[in-house]
Amino acid sequence: MVTGGAGFIGSNLIRSLLKSGFKVSVLDNLSTGKIENIAGVKLYEGDLLDRDFVCQCVFRESPEVVIHLAAQASVPQSLVDPSADACINITGSVNLFEASRLGGLRKVVYASTAAIYGSPRYLPLDEQHPAQPLSGYGLSKYTVERYLQLYQYLYGLDYTVLRLANVYGAGQSSSGEGGVVAVFLDRIMSGGQPLIHGDGRQTRDFIHVSDIVAAISCALERGSGAVLNIGAGLPVSINQLFRIIKKETGYAGNPAFAPPRPGDIKESWYNINRAAVELKWSPTVRLEQGIRLCLY
Numbered sequence: 001m002v003t004g005g006a007g008f009i010g011s012n013l014i015r016s017l018l019k020s021g022f023k024v025s026v027l028d029n030l031s032t033g034k035i036e037n038i039a040g041v042k043l044y045e046g047d048l049l050d051r052d053f054v055c056q057c058v059f060r061e062s063p064e065v066v067i068h069l070a071a072q073a074s075v076p077q078s079l080v081d082p083s084a085d086a087c088i089n090i091t092g093s094v095n096l097f098e099a100s101r102l103g104g105l106r107k108v109v110y111a112s113t114a115a116i117y118g119s120p121r122y123l124p125l126d127e128q129h130p131a132q133p134l135s136g137y138g139l140s141k142y143t144v145e146r147y148l149q150l151y152q153y154l155y156g157l158d159y160t161v162l163r164l165a166n167v168y169g170a171g172q173s174s175s176g177e178g179g180v181v182a183v184f185l186d187r188i189m190s191g192g193q194p195l196i197h198g199d200g201r202q203t204r205d206f207i208h209v210s211d212i213v214a215a216i217s218c219a220l221e222r223g224s225g226a227v228l229n230i231g232a233g234l235p236v237s238i239n240q241l242f243r244i245i246k247k248e249t250g251y252a253g254n255p256a257f258a259p260p261r262p263g264d265i266k267e268s269w270y271n272i273n274r275a276a277v278e279l280k281w282s283p284t285v286r287l288e289q290g291i292r293l294c295l296y
């Protein structure tokens with residue numbers, strides 16, 4: 001069962017799981033997800049905050065594994081409405097874990113985020129780096145990681161936490177977390193000019209959605225009780241990203257620059273050695289190739 005299966009990462013994941021022969025169902029309230037993303041897949045349409053509904057879905061479907069992607073996934077939105085963020089991300093997740101342990105599930109695979117680290121004290125970020133979230137979103141995602149550890153301790157529910165870097169790929173909306181690739185491409189395709197906040201030298205770790213799908217698939221059987229960084233393991237500046245997108249799209253213009261956004265982190269990229277060992281996974285899609293995949 002994939003919660004949030006109608007969203008960006010979920011719909012890419014489901015296509016791959018179906019191809020591999022898995023029986024898949026989706027729990028989604030379609031708040032940001034789209035029903036056309038999951039045509040032909042069994043959908044339980046409803047909200048994670050509805051405890052009875054979540055229990056009914058899990059009991060009826062009796063999945064072996066839940067891949068938990070459903071979330072309020074926007075950092076800015078978590079600053080505008082922190083209590084809605086905490087409700088959806090924390091209470092919604094706890095509802096799911098309660099149903100999961102009562103339903104005798106084997107494992108939860110959870111999509112966490114680089115936002116749990118806050119401003120890096122050192123780079124690249126490894127999993128030992130202190131968690132110092134600087135947004136409600138980062139804190140709510142981190143709290144859910146701790147609930148998973150608690151549920152394993154109390155009830156033996158297995159888990160793998162995947163702390164995803166900036167995911168990009170076809171089907172991503174230009175709002176939401178880590179959407180700068182989608183934002184630049186949208187601007188260019190609609191005849192506008194991409195806007196860079198700050199001097200563009202800030203770095204991020206961009207990972208193509210197909211590599212995320214591969215990591216989640218590995219976590220179905222591996223990475224028991226592990227918390228793992230999932231990224232490309234490379235720093236890419238926003239200026240570099242713009243140059244790659246410019247080359248791949250044939251865009252003739254230059255970006256506009258605006259003042260940095262308050263709270264924007266200067267540099268962030270991952271050490272991904274632990275995922276290589278625990279999941280036997282490593283990323284395969286280079287950024288140039290990934291951008292090309294977004295265009296066709």
Ligand SMILES: NC(=O)c1ccc[n+]([C@@H]2O[C@H](COP(=O)([O-])OP(=O)(O)OC[C@H]3O[C@@H](n4cnc5c(N)ncnc54)[C@H](O)[C@@H]3O)[C@@H](O)[C@H]2O)c1
Pocket residue numbers: 003004005006007008009010027028029030031032033034046047048049068069070071072073088092111112113114163164165166167168176177178179
């Ligand atoms: N995209 C990224 O760069 C990125 C990076 C790090 C972590 N993540 C995490 O990965 C997961 C998936 O992200 P995405 O980019 O696919 O986001 P998305 O918004 O495209 O997908 C989220 C899905 O969850 C559903 N949903 C939201 N609230 C719900 C609720 N209360 N009940 C039921 N369904 C609900 C939405 O309808 C949507 O289909 C999220 O947990 C996000 O925090 C994403």
